[in-house]
Amino acid sequence: MLNGVVTKSTGSWYRVQTPDGKTVDCRIRGKFRTKGITTTNPIAVGDRVDIELERNQDTGVITKLYNRKNYIIRKSVNLSKQAQIIAANLDQAFLVVTLASPRTSLGFIDRFLVTAEAYDIPAKLVFNKLDLFSDEGLEILADYKSIYENIGYPCFEVSALEGTNIPKLKEEMKDRISLFSGHSGVGKSSLMNAILPELALRTNEISDWSDKGMHTTTFAEMFELPSGGFIIDTPGIRELGVIDIEQQELGHFFPEMRERMNDCRFNNCRHINEPGCAVMAALEDGEIEPSRYESYLSIYNGNDTRS
Ligand SMILES: Nc1nc2c(ncn2[C@@H]2O[C@H](COP(=O)(O)OP(=O)(O)OP(=O)(O)O)[C@@H](O)[C@H]2O)c(=O)[nH]1
Numbered sequence: 001m002l003n004g005v006v007t008k009s010t011g012s013w014y015r016v017q018t019p020d021g022k023t024v025d026c027r028i029r030g031k032f033r034t035k036g037i038t039t040t041n042p043i044a045v046g047d048r049v050d051i052e053l054e055r056n057q058d059t060g061v062i063t064k065l066y067n068r069k070n071y072i073i074r075k076s077v078n079l080s081k082q083a084q085i086i087a088a089n090l091d092q093a094f095l096v097v098t099l100a101s102p103r104t105s106l107g108f109i110d111r112f113l114v115t116a117e118a119y120d121i122p123a124k125l126v127f128n129k130l131d132l133f134s135d136e137g138l139e140i141l142a143d144y145k146s147i148y149e150n151i152g153y154p155c156f157e158v159s160a161l162e163g164t165n166i167p168k169l170k171e172e173m174k175d176r177i178s179l180f181s182g183h184s185g186v187g188k189s190s191l192m193n194a195i196l197p198e199l200a201l202r203t204n205e206i207s208d209w210s211d212k213g214m215h216t217t218t219f220a221e222m223f224e225l226p227s228g229g230f231i232i233d234t235p236g237i238r239e240l241g242v243i244d245i246e247q248q249e250l251g252h253f254f255p256e257m258r259e260r261m262n263d264c265r266f267n268n269c270r271h272i273n274e275p276g277c278a279v280m281a282a283l284e285d286g287e288i289e290p291s292r293y294e295s296y297l298s299i300y301n302g303n304d305t306r307s
């Protein structure tokens with residue numbers, strides 16, 4: 001028996017990498033269930049599993065799935081209640097944003113951060129296209145960075161084009177499983193290719209396939225970095241997916257609110273207009289950023305701030 005991490009998931013077979021770097025393509029035996037949801041795929045990239053080699057030793061069978069520290073899902077396209085697990089055991093999710101075009105809004109950033117908190121995945125911000133920032137852009141960058149670093153979200157400023165601070169980002173990714181998200185056009189592919197040039201080849205392969213009208217399954221895959229760690233590359237799903245959040249739990253996903261809400265007078269405080277609200281007091285004292293509080297209200301009221 002061996003153990004390993006799933007690095008590729010096609011829906012019918014899974015590639016498992018063992019600690020010594022060997023890969024074994026595996027089927028699954030038995031049923032693997034995820035508590036609380038019905039899934040279309042029982043195993044996802046990032047999953048830690050036990051495998052048994054088959055007689056020829058080239059292929060194997062997954063016999064055990066270890067508990068996940070977190071996972072991200074997307075709802076199935078059909079109307080069933082099934083969800084697809086995109087990836088598991090993520091150590092961090094980078095949100096790639098830019099203040100050049102297309103400029104990312106604070107509302108979008110906050111919504112992403114809330115989702116990451118709800119999924120229990122540490123989130124980090126990457127400001128890309130630094131080479132294009134005007135003086136005004138650099139001022140906004142300083143403001144944004146101070147907002148998010150004060151709350152505890154690490155920020156990186158990079159240029160995928162010029163390679164600025166890419167080594168720093170690589171260092172942050174060492175020995176971790178990382179995902180990159182962000183709006184179309186912010187430079188996710190450019191950034192990932194700068195980090196791992198092998199990914200560029202793959203992107204071309206995929207578009208070649210679809211050009212020829214061949215059957216393209218969306219498979220998830222993660223790639224090992226030369227210095228250790230993995231980068232998840234799942235075509236078409238470079239997002240955190242969706243997660244349903246109850247109104248009353250929303251405040252927990254804003255760290256600066258979470259750390260204060262025990263001091264609210266009422267334990268069911270919504271932090272909207274209740275007397276003795278510690279969150280609103282902090283807002284008035286300037287300890288909570290107005291833009292963050294606005295995002296809280298906006299998500300609370302069900303407004304979509306995704307764009
Ligand atoms: N000037 C500059 N341009 C960049 C940089 N990074 C990416 N770009 C450009 O921005 C455009 C979008 O980059 P992509 O890497 O395709 O962006 P993406 O986020 O992967 O976009 P989707 O594939 O649509 O999700 C391309 O024209 C890139 O050349 C950068 O650091 N500086």
Ligand SMILES: [Zn+2]
Binds near residue numbers: 265269270276277280
């Ligand atoms: Zn309150």
